[in-house]
Amino acid sequence: MPGFKVAVAGATGNVGREMLAILAERRFPVSEVVALASSRSVGKEVSFGERTLKCRALEHYDFSDADLCLMSAGGAVSKEWSPKIGAKGCVVIDNSSAWRMDPDVPLIVPEVNADAARGFAKKNIIANPNCSTAQLVVALKPLHDAATIRRVVVATYQSVSGAGKEAMDELFSQTRSVFVSDPIEAKKFPKRIAFNLIPHIDAFMDDGSTKEEWKMMVETKKILDPRRDILREAPGCLVVDRREPGGYVTPHEATGEDATYISRIREDPTIENGLNLWVVSDNLRKGAALNAVQIAEVLVNRGWLKPKLNAA
Numbered sequence: 001m002p003g004f005k006v007a008v009a010g011a012t013g014n015v016g017r018e019m020l021a022i023l024a025e026r027r028f029p030v031s032e033v034v035a036l037a038s039s040r041s042v043g044k045e046v047s048f049g050e051r052t053l054k055c056r057a058l059e060h061y062d063f064s065d066a067d068l069c070l071m072s073a074g075g076a077v078s079k080e081w082s083p084k085i086g087a088k089g090c091v092v093i094d095n096s097s098a099w100r101m102d103p104d105v106p107l108i109v110p111e112v113n114a115d116a117a118r119g120f121a122k123k124n125i126i127a128n129p130n131c132s133t134a135q136l137v138v139a140l141k142p143l144h145d146a147a148t149i150r151r152v153v154v155a156t157y158q159s160v161s162g163a164g165k166e167a168m169d170e171l172f173s174q175t176r177s178v179f180v181s182d183p184i185e186a187k188k189f190p191k192r193i194a195f196n197l198i199p200h201i202d203a204f205m206d207d208g209s210t211k212e213e214w215k216m217m218v219e220t221k222k223i224l225d226p227r228r229d230i231l232r233e234a235p236g237c238l239v240v241d242r243r244e245p246g247g248y249v250t251p252h253e254a255t256g257e258d259a260t261y262i263s264r265i266r267e268d269p270t271i272e273n274g275l276n277l278w279v280v281s282d283n284l285r286k287g288a289a290l291n292a293v294q295i296a297e298v299l300v301n302r303g304w305l306k307p308k309l310n311a312a
């Protein structure tokens with residue numbers, strides 16, 4: 001298979017580093033991989049399989065001969081750069097929330113609605129859903145196939161890694177402070193995060209919900225669009241459900257794994273035809289980097305994207 005020139009924008013971040021690892025791990029057909037980040041990171045080294053790449057500045061990079069850009073540099077950067085990169089004929093697969101609800105941008109979880117990725121050509125942008133939405137729809141799809149879901153009630157317990165590398169550093173330093181009795185400093189999070197939980201992600205909305213809660217709702221509806229022919233098989237899920245101590249998967253065990261694990265399946269006695277279940281997956285993989293690479297694989301395997309250098 002001919003190789004593609006792939007740029008990874010946000011290569012120094014949590015998601016970007018995972019994208020580079022997954023591209024290498026899955027042997028994505030590349031002719032060249034370019035690591036991009038902010039100008040602060042020029043020359044910084046990141047790993048791509050056995051190789052080391054030196055980061056270049058996104059703002060000075062010419063995308064004319066790049067085929068794909070896996071973008072995980074935040075919403076503001078994506079809003080500004082994705083249309084410019086798309087206009088150069090390079091397809092952007094974006095991890096931020098900037099484009100998810102744009103009607104001209106497909107929002108894709110390959111196990112669920114890969115066919116819809118074909119609509120990428122309008123803007124040359126494809127969106128990845130929020131990390132919680134991605135695993136949710138993988139678990140909901142087989143149920144939706146069987147019985148058309150009418151209502152979903154979700155409680156999420158989200159990893160600090162979902163808020164980026166600064167957030168992980170804050171958890172580390174606060175945890176250390178707890179053990180050595182130093183004062184706790186909160187910068188990235190509004191309250192202490194070490195040995196604690198915060199019932200709030202993203203901005204508050206007028207109705208009292210948060211933008212993260214809103215995103216899960218609208219993105220799930222866009223991906224599980226009932227008018228779409230999504231109802232075939234149920235890949236991506238692994239049911240681990242023994243009704244005994246330890247007969248379920250915990251977040252720690254899902255770290256580094258590709259599957260969405262489903263445990264604790266039981267009927268909900270409070271509502272007719274209700275089901276309760278526990279769903280776990282690695283937010284940096286299925287929730288972000290793996291999903292992005294899987295979308296790229298759909299474009300390549302279905303022949304919807306050809307490498308520019310071989311096209312002439």
Ligand SMILES: NC(=O)c1ccc[n+]([C@@H]2O[C@H](COP(=O)([O-])OP(=O)(O)OC[C@H]3O[C@@H](n4cnc5c(N)ncnc54)[C@H](OP(=O)(O)O)[C@@H]3O)[C@@H](O)[C@H]2O)c1
Binds near residue numbers: 009038095130284
């Ligand atoms: N973490 C998750 O589970 C998850 C899941 C789904 C989606 N996402 C989304 O993915 C994106 C990245 O998340 P993350 O967790 O990887 O964050 P992160 O660890 O904070 O990394 C942010 C990345 O963006 C780069 N960046 C920042 N400003 C830039 C600029 N002006 N130009 C070019 N690059 C710039 C940073 O480069 P420097 O190092 O040079 O600053 C870094 O590589 C966010 O949009 C996030 O919402 C994350």
